Amino acid sequence: MKKLIYVLWGSLLCIACSSGGDGSDTQNEVPEPDPTPSDALTVANARTYMADPNATEETVALFYNLKKLSKTKTIIGHQDAFNFFYQDNRNMSDIKKTTGNEPGLLGSDFMFITDKNNPSNNWFVQQENKIIADTKEAYNKGMINIFCWHLREPYNEESFYASDMTDQQKTTAFRGLLPNGIFHDWYKAKLDKVAQVLNNLTAPDGTKIPVIFRPFHEFDGNWFWWGQNYCTAEEYKAVFQFTVTYLRDVKNIHNVLYSFAPDNTYSNTSSYLSRYPGDEYVDVLGMDNCGDLGNGQGTAGADRANAKLKMISDLAVNKVKIAAFTETGYLVNNSNAPIDGWFSNYAYTTISKNNPEIAFIMLWYNYQNSYYVPTPANPNAADFLVFSNKAKCLLQNDLPDLYTLLQN
Secondary structure (H helix, E strand, O other), X not given: OHHHHHHHHHOOOOHHHHOOOOOOOOOOOOOOOOOOOOOOOOOOOHHHHOOOOOOOHHHHHHHHHHHHHOOOOEEEEEEOOXXXXXXXXXXXXXXXXXHOOOOOEEEEEOOOOOOOOOOOOHHHHHHHHHHHHHHHHHHHOOOEEEEEOOOXXXXXXXXXXXXHOOHHHHHHOOXXXXXXXXXXXXHHHHHHHHHHHHHHOEOOOOOEOOEEEEOOXXXXXXXXXXXXHHOOHHHHHXXXXXXXXXXXXXXXXXXXXXXXXXXXXXXXXXXXXXXXXOHHHOOEEEEEOOHHHOOOOHHHHHHHHHHHHHHHHHHHHHHOOEEEEEEEOOOEOXXXXXXXXXXXXXXXXXXXXXOOOOOEEEEOOOEEOXXXXXXXOOOOHHHHHHHXXXXXEEOHHHOOOOOOOOOO
16 A cells, blocks of 8 residues: 555656646636735734734744745745655755755645545554654744645545546536535545644644645646636635635634645736635735746746746735745656756746745655755756855755744
């Protein structure tokens, strides 16, 4: 079973990386927001801009500090940095092997935690315990924690890919999560498990550890069963809104910042906001984008990705939200050679050109014989080291205290 699960997880190699996005906009037009002064956020009013006005002090501090920090800095993050490694070398994170320092942000997933085999199969219990321990370690090191959720479909709970479902299942699964839907109680049970873990994420002094939660990401594609072909914009919004209100108001979880994160298909603010659930449900405006930075895209691809990030940054300024590059990377394996300057040129151009206020960049995970972040023996390790040492970039060792609310 363990080998099978790793194979399934190993197949999740940023499926959107092959999706360049044609920039078409088939959604209804959404009015652009009125501008808000970029310095509107203060210590006194921070809660009024958050999805959870009753968030813990540390969670408010994280929101405030990330927003302020993003004006000049971008934190480098890595999915499963403490858990998955290139060539299974497990003594430290691969970023630390290459740079001497940990990433500033750790990505985790609720997938194994909410799997149907947890807790009946002890392997899944072990994964849950490992993820919890990793989250606590990251917080104790001053890092940020972000969770995505590759939730398996509700019919058989075997896959999160729409390609593994029948046409009938694809058109009913996500809609079934809605109140009065056929899978609504099933979904609440999954959220109960998420809430249990979030509630038990505590520091040694009892502080609830803040996390960023990125549910139903890359919804503008159709590789996941929550993709845009399988639900209307209003249905997507309703499920996202229910997710936030259930965790926040029913389960009393107050250590979460919520992230909205489409892939890279949008070309303007109207298309980006076409499935936006509303300011009262979102803290982080994100973008997942491997496609624009894929092989052969070069400077033109980096410029496209940068224009989209700049658009998000401007929205985040207007809405007083955090802007972030929530998932990216270029996969290196036996079929894909490293791209010269991918990190120090293309990735850095994406987060720095035109001065977007981007709080963090999340690089996807390393796995056995493939990687997104090089280790020292890889030919692009020097390129990553140059990138990590850029003035705009931060690793764990250079992070300020993100969990204390400092005065303006």
